[in-house]
Amino acid sequence: MTLRDSLVEVSHEGALDLARLISAGSLLYGPSESLRTVDTERDNCLLETLAAAGKNARFFTNHGHAEDGDQANFLVSSFHVNSLADTTIDVCLVGVSDENVLVLWRFEDD
Incomplete structure (x- = not known):
């Protein structure tokens, strides 16, 4: 199986x-209510981070709720992933454009 x-x-x-x-959630215990x-400060920082992927970037994840399309809720307390690492759980976000690649990845082990 490939990453794609x-x-x-x-x-x-x-x-x-x-x-x-x-950036600020627990994969094992669910995201913080916050x-x-x-x-605004957090979200502006994260928007700047996403912008680093470049103009017209497309974003991809291994988070299972991505299968729900536009109805996806990534801040629910339980979810499945297509684990990419030999950890208990990992979630990634990959942004790809003609200019750049951005990878955000969180690993947790219980």
Whole structure:
């Protein structure tokens, strides 16, 4: 199986939620309630990070809810992933454009 087989495309809005989860959530115990509230400073920082992927970037993840398309909720407390590493759980966000590649990846072991 290749990396491409484990990833599903997500919207820019979904990528922002995934960046929130990867930066400040627990994959084993669920995301903090604070991730569901507006935090302008945090979100501006994460939007700048996503912009580093380049213009017209497409985003991909191994988070199982990506299969739900536009209805995906990446901040739920239980989910499945197509694990890419030999850890208990990992979630990644990959942004790809003609200019750059951005990889955000969180690993957790219980």
